[in-house]
Amino acid sequence: xxxxxxxxxxxxxxxxxxxxxxxxxxxxxxxxxxxxxxxxxxxxxxxxxxxxxxxxxxxxxxxxxxxxxxxxxxxxxxxxxxxxxxxxxxxxxxxxxxxxxxxxxxxxxxxxxxxxxxxxxxxxxxxxxxxxxxxxxxxxxxxxxxxxxxxxxxxxxxxxxxxxxxxxxxxxxxxxxxxxxxxxxxxxxxxxxxxxxxxxxxxxxxxxxxxxxxxxxxxxxxxxxxxxxxxxxxxxxxxxxxxxxxxxxxxxxxxxxxxxxxxxxxxxxxxxxxxxxxxxxxxxxxxxxxxxxxxxxxxxxxxxxxxxxxxxxxxxxxxxxxxxxxxxxxxxxxxxxxxxxxxxxxxxxxxxxxxxxxxxxxxxxxxxxxxxxxxxxxxxxxxxxxxxxxxxxxxxxxxxxxxxxxxxxxxxxxxxxxxxxxxxxxxxxxx
Amino acid sequence: xxxxxxxxxxxxxxxxxxxxxxxxxxxxxxxxxxxxxxxxxxxxxxxxxxxxxxxxxxxxxxxxxxxxxxxxxxxxxxxxxxxxxxxxxxxxxxxxxxxxxxxxxxxxxxxxxxxxxxxxxxxxxxxxxxxxxxxxxxxxxxxxxxxxxxxxxxxxxxxxxxxxxxxxxxxxxxxxxxxxxxxxxxxxxxxxxxxxxxxxxxxxxxxxxxxxxxxxxxxxxxxxxxxxxxxxxxxxxxxxxxxxxxxxxxxxxxxxxxxxxxxxxxxxxxxxxxxxxxxxxxxxxxxxxxxxxxxxxxxxxxxxxxxxxxxxxxxxxxxxxxxxxxxxxxxxxxxxxxxxxxxxxxxxxxxxxxxxxxxxxxxxxxxxxxxxxxxxxxxxxxxxxxxxxxxxxxxxxxxxxxxxxxxxxxxxxxxxxxxxxxxxxxxxxxx
Numbered sequence: 001x002x003x004x005x006x007x008x009x010x011x012x013x014x015x016x017x018x019x020x021x022x023x024x025x026x027x028x029x030x031x032x033x034x035x036x037x038x039x040x041x042x043x044x045x046x047x048x049x050x051x052x053x054x055x056x057x058x059x060x061x062x063x064x065x066x067x068x069x070x071x072x073x074x075x076x077x078x079x080x081x082x083x084x085x086x087x088x089x090x091x092x093x094x095x096x097x098x099x100x101x102x103x104x105x106x107x108x109x110x111x112x113x114x115x116x117x118x119x120x121x122x123x124x125x126x127x128x129x130x131x132x133x134x135x136x137x138x139x140x141x142x143x144x145x146x147x148x149x150x151x152x153x154x155x156x157x158x159x160x161x162x163x164x165x166x167x168x169x170x171x172x173x174x175x176x177x178x179x180x181x182x183x184x185x186x187x188x189x190x191x192x193x194x195x196x197x198x199x200x201x202x203x204x205x206x207x208x209x210x211x212x213x214x215x216x217x218x219x220x221x222x223x224x225x226x227x228x229x230x231x232x233x234x235x236x237x238x239x240x241x242x243x244x245x246x247x248x249x250x251x252x253x254x255x256x257x258x259x260x261x262x263x264x265x266x267x268x269x270x271x272x273x274x275x276x277x278x279x280x281x282x283x284x285x286x287x288x289x290x291x292x293x294x295x296x297x298x299x300x301x302x303x304x305x306x307x308x309x310x311x312x313x314x315x316x317x318x319x320x321x322x323x324x325x326x327x328x329x330x331x332x333x334x335x336x337x338x339x340x341x342x343x344x345x346x347x348x349x350x351x352x353x354x355x356x357x358x359x360x361x362x363x364x365x366x367x368x369x370x371x372x373x374x375x376x377x378x379x380x381x382x383x384x385x386x387x388x389x390x391x392x393x394x395x396x397x398x399x400x401x402x403x404x405x406x407x408x409x410x411x412x413x414x415x416x417x418x419x420x421x422x423x424x425x426x427x428x429x430x431x
Numbered sequence: 432x433x434x435x436x437x438x439x440x441x442x443x444x445x446x447x448x449x450x451x452x453x454x455x456x457x458x459x460x461x462x463x464x465x466x467x468x469x470x471x472x473x474x475x476x477x478x479x480x481x482x483x484x485x486x487x488x489x490x491x492x493x494x495x496x497x498x499x500x501x502x503x504x505x506x507x508x509x510x511x512x513x514x515x516x517x518x519x520x521x522x523x524x525x526x527x528x529x530x531x532x533x534x535x536x537x538x539x540x541x542x543x544x545x546x547x548x549x550x551x552x553x554x555x556x557x558x559x560x561x562x563x564x565x566x567x568x569x570x571x572x573x574x575x576x577x578x579x580x581x582x583x584x585x586x587x588x589x590x591x592x593x594x595x596x597x598x599x600x601x602x603x604x605x606x607x608x609x610x611x612x613x614x615x616x617x618x619x620x621x622x623x624x625x626x627x628x629x630x631x632x633x634x635x636x637x638x639x640x641x642x643x644x645x646x647x648x649x650x651x652x653x654x655x656x657x658x659x660x661x662x663x664x665x666x667x668x669x670x671x672x673x674x675x676x677x678x679x680x681x682x683x684x685x686x687x688x689x690x691x692x693x694x695x696x697x698x699x700x701x702x703x704x705x706x707x708x709x710x711x712x713x714x715x716x717x718x719x720x721x722x723x724x725x726x727x728x729x730x731x732x733x734x735x736x737x738x739x740x741x742x743x744x745x746x747x748x749x750x751x752x753x754x755x756x757x758x759x760x761x762x763x764x765x766x767x768x769x770x771x772x773x774x775x776x777x778x779x780x781x782x783x784x785x786x787x788x789x790x791x792x793x794x795x796x797x798x799x800x801x802x803x804x805x806x807x808x809x810x811x812x813x814x815x816x817x818x819x820x821x822x823x824x825x826x827x828x829x830x831x832x833x834x835x836x837x838x839x840x841x842x843x844x845x846x847x848x849x850x851x852x853x854x855x856x857x858x859x860x861x862x
Contacts, residue, residue: 026582
């Protein structure tokens with residue numbers, strides 16, 4: 001009987017090819033750390049003949065990925081096909097049913113079916129590993145589940161999508177607008193041809209739901225994540241934020257509040273002197289706040305073949321060494337079914353940008369609405385210079401208030417006839 | 432037979448008390464993640480009666496710490512006494528000899544005796560855990576040994592001493608000088624009454640030697656670390672560095688170069704726009720560069736009761752779950768006895784600050800020495816304004832050269848009769 005950890009890989013695209021290359025290039029190091037060789041034995045992919053830069057003819061081939069999970073000569077199945085349902089889900093379930101541990105980079109699958117998968121993995125007594133699903137090469141799942149295991153984590157937040165962070169960084173550096181920078185990002189390969197999953201915040205939300213579950217020991221609840229993308233951020237918002245001492249970042253934020261879980265992915269303002277504000281370009285970064293360790297931050301490449309393969313291979317090393325951890329840190333039966341914290345209860349400061357007709361009384365009208373909804377103004381900025389259409393920008397930073405009040409105020413402000421477009425609202429996160 | 436993980440704690444000072452408090456406050460979370468309760472059963476300390484804010488009378492008491500390691504009702508020994516030899520070393524060896532895993536926060540012990548301890552632990556098949564020894568609450572040992580296990584790491588560097596980072600940050604923010612800021616740091620509790628271990632770089636060097644071994648799979652070699660503290664950094668160096676676009680940080684840097692290991696702890700200039708330059712105050716941060724994942728950074732509190740206890744407790748959870756990892760990532764027999772990279776071979780840019788007599792020909796003399804030692808000047812700055820003593824500062828930033836050439840040049844420059852004090856040399860690290 002062999003001592004090798006015999007691996008099947010389903011899906012040999014960018015990440016799959018990167019994994020095969022990594023396992024070869026670093027075979028000696030990996031064998032040392034894993035205590036035995038890690039060997040790819042069989043693969044499955046959509047297109048057998050495609051040029052991938054790695055030779056897959058050496059491995060056994062299966063047309064049907066689920067067949068990998070039924071082979072006797074396979075110890076662990078790596079799922080890199082993607083998609084929250086269909087073949088990917090079928091494969092990982094088949095693997096667990098057949099007594100094989102699973103490693104995956106599939107955040108959608110876990111965000112949507114994590115609870116059921118954790119129960120199945122526990123029932124079978126098998127590891128289900130997914131380090132690569134959150135923040136690419138940053139070992140954040142390990143850091144939270146194991147490194148910070150003795151802490152009660154109260155909040156986790158981070159830059160979970162490199163595409164958005166690149167776009168926001170570039171918008172600030174160049175003063176250009178969203179569409180323009182997005183086009184560049186696509187040409188540079190930092191954004192997909194269809195960027196909606198990234199810029200719309202769904203990708204970050206998948207990762208946030210996973211992090212929340214691991215941090216709080218709560219059942220994963222992707223449907224409860226409030227999601228807002230960066231498509232409406234304009235270069236003037238970035239410039240105003242700068243003026244007030246803030247940066248705009250697309251953040252995923254999850255908090256444990258009195259037994260409820262708040263989860264939101266939103267572009268927001270963070271003070272320029274905080275560590276998270278200083279994370280630039282395509283990097284991801286995650287901050288955890290916990291009751292004994294305090295605040296820790298993990299930063300690194302959140303995507304790409306090398307970083308993602310690094311995380312997948314680390315999971316394989318754990319399996320080779322039999323370092324087992326329940327999928328979400330706790331046995332699935334101990335995960336709490338915490339309810340969602342109502343978003344309208346959120347307390348915080350807000351940034352409101354209005355485009356108003358440049359005529360007397362407008363500021364008085366806006367101020368009156370804020371007064372009537374009991375929102376106090378911390379700072380207000382009105383530019384003398386208006387554009388050709390006879391409108392002028394007004395920016396308000398509020399004192400702390402609730403989201404419910406802000407929403408009520410915005411509805412009334414939008415109804416004023418001096419307001420020429422839907423108000424722009426951004427949350428301020430005071431970490 | 433009990434399912435509890437029964438713990439003995441030797442040394443109940445700040446960290447020991449913090450650990451006892453943490454294990455109590457977070458008992459439910461920890462039991463969930465560990466799969467069983469973690470229970471302190473016995474303790475030993477220098478002074479039994481001292482007020483610690485936690486009641487230790489509930490635990491069995493041993494006058495002799497080594498007696499903890501011989502008790503049948505103890506599963507794991509936590510060493511928090513400190514000191515590289517004497518009772519701490521005796522205790523951990525006795526524990527291993529008696530079949531008990533060890534958890535420690537003792538960086539000096541590991542830096543000086545790590546190789547022998549790893550062999551003993553391997554021989555006995557026992558975990559020897561020390562997450563708390565490096566960068567306090569940041570789970571960097573786990574991140575490197577497990578999270579990045581599939582990578583070949585080529586370089587690791589970081590801010591490994593919070594006291595020094597606090598002092599350098601404050602010096603920059605306030606323009607005040609070293610002695611002045613050190614006094615403040617002592618009053619705030621950020622620096623010890625005897626600060627020499629911290630400001631002299633030895634504390635950071637202990638941590639660096641451990642990181643180097645874990646990153647490169649090389650036998651730990653503390654004696655090979657080049658160590659320079661921050662005592663000679665003046666506020667003018669910080670101001671000049673700023674002018675050239677740099678920050679001054681005390682960094683530990685370890686590199687794997689052609690099968691040799693370079694290790695140095697030195698104040699150095701890093702570009703102001705790099706992530707490591709932006710780490711301020713008492714935080715620690717570690718950057719790893721590896722062949723597939725690329726660059727990752729881990730930042731957080733490097734000292735204090737809570738963060739250190741968090742790391743110790745995480746090691747205990749690993750032991751409770753039987754997640755085992757060789758002490759330095761590889762079995763001790765596989766660690767390479769890499770030789771030390773000769774420091775004089777280092778290639779890089781350098782910062783030289785001279786105090787010169789304000790008279791004709793001085794710059795010509797200095798330039799001639801640099802030319803004769805084949806060092807080219809990237810930037811030079813001479814201030815018109817000199818002090819009352821008739822001397823003026825001259826700052827040179829060199830192009831890339833070797834440390835050997837720089838040393839030769841400095842020797843000749845210092846011998847010039849227009850040079851009124853020993854030249855100030857700082858390395859520039861271009862990460």
